[in-house]
Amino acid sequence: MKRTEIKHALQMQESEIEINVKGWVRTKRGSKNVAFIALNDGSTIHNLQLVVDLEKIPESALANIHTGAAISAIGILVPSTGSGQKVELNVHQITLLGAASPDEYPLQPKKHSLEFLREKAHLRYRTNTFGAIARLRHAMTFAIHNFFNERGFYNIHSPIITGSDAEGAGEMFHVTTLNLENIPRTPEGKVDFKQDFFGKEANLTVSGQLEAELAALALSKVYTFGPTFRAENSNTSRHLAEFWMIEPEVAFFDITDDMDLAEEMLKYLIDYAIEQCPDDLAFLSKRQQDEEKNKKAEERSMELLEKLNFVRTQPFERISYTQAIDILRNSNYNKKGKFQYPIEKWGADLQSEHERYLVEKHFQKPVIITDYPREIKAFYMKQNDDGKTVRAMDVLFPGIGEIIGGSQREEEYEKLLNRIKEMDIPMESMWWYLETRKFGTVPHAGFGLGFERLMLFITGMGNIRDVIPFPRTPLNLEF
RNA sequence: UCCUCCUUAGCUCAGUUGGUUAGAGCAUCUGACUGUUAAUCAGAGGGUCGUUGGUUCAAGUCCAACAGGGGGAGCCA
Numbered sequence: 001m002k003r004t005e006i007k008h009a010l011q012m013q014e015s016e017i018e019i020n021v022k023g024w025v026r027t028k029r030g031s032k033n034v035a036f037i038a039l040n041d042g043s044t045i046h047n048l049q050l051v052v053d054l055e056k057i058p059e060s061a062l063a064n065i066h067t068g069a070a071i072s073a074i075g076i077l078v079p080s081t082g083s084g085q086k087v088e089l090n091v092h093q094i095t096l097l098g099a100a101s102p103d104e105y106p107l108q109p110k111k112h113s114l115e116f117l118r119e120k121a122h123l124r125y126r127t128n129t130f131g132a133i134a135r136l137r138h139a140m141t142f143a144i145h146n147f148f149n150e151r152g153f154y155n156i157h158s159p160i161i162t163g164s165d166a167e168g169a170g171e172m173f174h175v176t177t178l179n180l181e182n183i184p185r186t187p188e189g190k191v192d193f194k195q196d197f198f199g200k201e202a203n204l205t206v207s208g209q210l211e212a213e214l215a216a217l218a219l220s221k222v223y224t225f226g227p228t229f230r231a232e233n234s235n236t237s238r239h240l241a242e243f244w245m246i247e248p249e250v251a252f253f254d255i256t257d258d259m260d261l262a263e264e265m266l267k268y269l270i271d272y273a274i275e276q277c278p279d280d281l282a283f284l285s286k287r288q289q290d291e292e293k294n295k296k297a298e299e300r301s302m303e304l305l306e307k308l309n310f311v312r313t314q315p316f317e318r319i320s321y322t323q324a325i326d327i328l329r330n331s332n333y334n335k336k337g338k339f340q341y342p343i344e345k346w347g348a349d350l351q352s353e354h355e356r357y358l359v360e361k362h363f364q365k366p367v368i369i370t371d372y373p374r375e376i377k378a379f380y381m382k383q384n385d386d387g388k389t390v391r392a393m394d395v396l397f398p399g400i401g402e403i404i405g406g407s408q409r410e411e412e413y414e415k416l417l418n419r420i421k422e423m424d425i426p427m428e429s430m431w432w433y434l435e436t437r438k439f440g441t442v443p444h445a446g447f448g449l450g451f452e453r454l455m456l457f458i459t460g461m462g463n464i465r466d467v468i469p470f471p472r473t474p475l476n477l478e479f
Numbered sequence: 480u481c482c483u484c485c486u487u488a489g490c491u492c493a494g495u496u497g498g499u500u501a502g503a504g505c506a507u508c509u510g511a512c513u514g515u516u517a518a519u520c521a522g523a524g525g526g527u528c529g530u531u532g533g534u535u536c537a538a539g540u541c542c543a544a545c546a547g548g549g550g551g552a553g554c555c556a
Contacts, residue, residue, distance in 0.1 A: 029515050036515050049516080067506090084516045108490065108506050109517045115548065116490070170555065207556090232554055233480055245556060340552085352552075405556060450556030463549090475547095 001074060007043035010087060015078055021048055021089065022072045022097065024126060025065055027109040030054075035062055039073070042125075045132050045279050049080065049088040061094055067109055068100030068126070114466055121470055121479045129287060132280035133459055133467055136273060140451070140458060143272035144225060144246055147265055153221040153248060158208030160227065163200055164429045171231040172203035173241075204229035209446060210380075210433050212249035213409060216444055217436050223248040225451075233474050237463040238401065240452060242472040249446035255382070255391040255408040258445035259368050262395055262404050263316050265449070266366075270312045273458050274305070281305060288460040301399060304460040311397070311457075316366040321389065322346065324369050327362060328354050349376045352401055359396045367396045379419045382408040382443075393447070400457050406447020413437035 001020040009019055023041030030036075033054050038047040050073050052062060065071055075091035082088070106120050107127065117124040124130040145155065161175050177197040178184065184192040193201045208224035215222040224247045231241065248261060273281060285304035292300045302310065319327070328334055328343045328350075341351045350369070359367050371389040374381070381390035395404035410416045416437055420427055427434075455467035465471040470479045 027517065029518055031512055031515070031518085033513055034515080036518085038516075047516095051514080080514095082514060082516070102507060103489085106489070110490070110505060111517080112490065118548090228556080230555075234554060235480085236552080236554095237550080239555070243556070402556065448556055453556055 003072075005043040006039065006041045006046070006048045009048055009077060009089070010044065010046055010085075012077060012087065015087070017077055018074065019077055019089070020072065020074045021050075023048075023070070025067055025069045025071060025100075027067060028062070028065060030059075030062075035059075037065065037071075037073075039071070040126075040131075042131055042134075045128055045135075045283050046085075049082070049085050050075065050091050050094075051088050052091050052094065056092060057094060064096055064099045065094070066100055066102040066105070068105040068107060069096060070098035070100075071096055114463065118465055118471075119478075125469070128283055130466075132277075132283050133455070133461065134469070135280050136277050136284075136459055137455060137467065139273060139276050140269060140454060141225075143269050143276075144265075144451075146272075147268050148221075148223045148248065151221070153223050153250075154215070154219050156208070156212055156215045156219075156222045156224050158205065158211035158224045158226060158247075160205055161198075161202055162205045163198065163202055164210065164433075170206050172206055173229050173231045175202040175204060206230055207245065207448065208247050209249065209448065212247050212446060213433070213444065214436060216249035216251045216446070217440065217442065220251045221248075222250075235474060237465070238453065238456070240464055240468065240471055240473060243464075243468070244451035246449040246451060247446060249444065251442050251444045253408070253445040254443060255370060255393055255445055258406050258408060258447060259316075259318060259370070259393055259395075262368070262393075262406065262447055262449075266395070266403075266454075267312050269454065270308050270458070274308060274312075281308075284459050284461075291462075307398070307460070308458070311366055314365045316368050316395070317363045318368045318370065320371040321350075321369055321373065322371065324350065324354075324358060328357065331357065331362065333357055333361070347373045347375065355396050355401050359398050364398075366398070369394050369396065377407070379423050379425055380407070380409050380416065382410045382445075383415055383419070391445075395447075397453075397457055400453050403453045403457065404447050404449045406445065408443065408445040411437060411441045411443050413441065 003022050004019040006021055006023060009021060021039060021041065023039045026038040026040050026047055028035060028037050035052040035054060037050040037052065039050055040047045072095045073089060073091045074093040075089040077087055078090055080086060080088040107123055112127070117127065117130065125134060148155065178191070178195065184195045186192045193199070196202070206228055208226055208228070212222055212224050224245075226244065227242055228245045229242050232239070234241075248265075250257065250261070253261070281304060288304050301307070325343060325346055328339075333339055334343050339351075339353055339357075341353065343354070358369075359365070370391070370393045371384060372392045372394075373388060374383060374390045377390050377392045381392050383390055391408035393406050394402050397403045410419065413434065417434065420430065420434075452464050452467050455461070456464060459467055461467050465473065
């Protein structure tokens with residue numbers, strides 16, 4: 001008999017029909033005459049209640065059915081006589097597919113800490129929280145492709161392995177087939193990469209941006225959506241060594257077009273989550289509200305759906321770095337010395353506490369900061385005429401901080417070349433990037449959206465290790 | 480990498496100024512229960528108190544190192 005997914009079973013209008021469901025047992029409750037099994041198959045956060053009449057099915061058939069076991073059940077779908085659900089399955093045949101020893105199966109029908117579940121990452125998909133996150137992660141992936149496809153963007157597969165070591169976004173992981181026990185050396189004593197697989201030094205990419213720019217300068221509107229790798233020793237709830245990034249790149253776009261695109265995309269994605277995943281969001285909202293009860297009143301954040309709706313409907317505030325510095329310098333926080341790093345002079349990078357003040361206290365909505373000092377930004381950003389700033393833009397979100405970083409790119413060959421020299425970036429590996437500025441260069445812009453940071457915002461989770469199935473962080477590679 | 484906190488039963492935690500045999504709730508097992516909703520009720524089993532070393536008549540409790548984890552900072556997405 002063909003399997004019916006629980007998501008569909010729960011939505012069926014006709015009653016009194018025979019169906020076969022398969023899934024994993026969440027709880028089993030028994031009394032003398034009847035046993036109840038809550039079954040979940042991942043198709044939805046909701047369980048189907050199986051009702052087992054112990055006069056028809058011997059209790060011995062249920063003996064090895066415990067929390068975590070996989071079963072198949074055939075029965076008649078009927079309106080429920082209990083109050084917790086609309087329909088339930090009157091089971092007349094039940095088969096154990098895979099047992100889960102109650103002595104060893106670590107997940108119990110109770111609340112577990114996220115820290116505990118990180119150590120059981122191979123099983124945590126089976127919890128309501130991680131099931132909901134997995135479904136939302138899929139929905140957001142799909143929505144991103146949808147968003148760009150609807151607007152005529154082409155998806156570009158930028159390479160994972162790169163020969164460029166100057167993408168300017170952080171420390172890189174080496175890729176090599178050299179024998180690490182016996183590394184070949186040049187006469188000068190350096191590693192002889194000529195003997196390596198590619199005949200030169202290779203790394204995992206930190207960004208698909210440079211390749212996306214090449215594509216944009218031919219196809220006009222492109223985006224990448226792939227894994228990126230950073231070997232930074234970052235130990236925070238907002239950083240991963242392996243994370244997914246969305247990087248649109250558009251020819252003939254200036255910085256304002258770029259900001260418009262970023263804002264439209266983020267709002268589209270929030271819309272999509274609210275429309276397509278109401279049950280999972282409702283669960284995560286309730287989860288978050290339970291967590292909030294343990295916090296002090298002033299640390300509590302907005303309810304998840306309220307927060308999503310709020311961000312969806314508010315225009316993002318757009319200010320320049322210079323305006324941001326003025327606001328911060330004149331803020332009561334600064335005057336009362338509440339900042340750990342007081343605002344002193346123009347030119348310093350904004351600290352997390354400053355970004356949080358602007359987003360969460362001053363404007364109380366997402367903020368886009370533009371035109372940062374050139375000294376604190378990457379080499380490829382378009383230089384403004386003032387000689388001090390570049391056309392960069394960062395989108396800051398409440399509770400997350402920087403969710404998007406982008407810029408209009410420097411399209412003038414001489415200016416880009418000078419900047420590369422100023423910043424001591426090795427030019428040999430960048431010749432192909434520079435050539436795009438020699439042949440038919442045009443103004444263009446793009447940005448990078450951290451997919452897991454988006455997931456933090458959408459799910460209301462607090463730690464980035466919980467919105468990716470198998471997080472890669474320093475000293476952590478168990479799964 | 481820096482600062483800070485934590486590590487006691489399968490899980491979440493309590494454990495007094497260092498002092499007999501280390502506790503609770505949930506989970507598990509056994510029994511009871513005519514339909515439960517993370518069922519309920521009764522009983523049982525379950526611990527080298529993260530590891531190593533030190534102080535002390537005496538260490539879960541004090542000190543040190545190491546390991547693992549949380550929160551914050553930097554780097555950024």
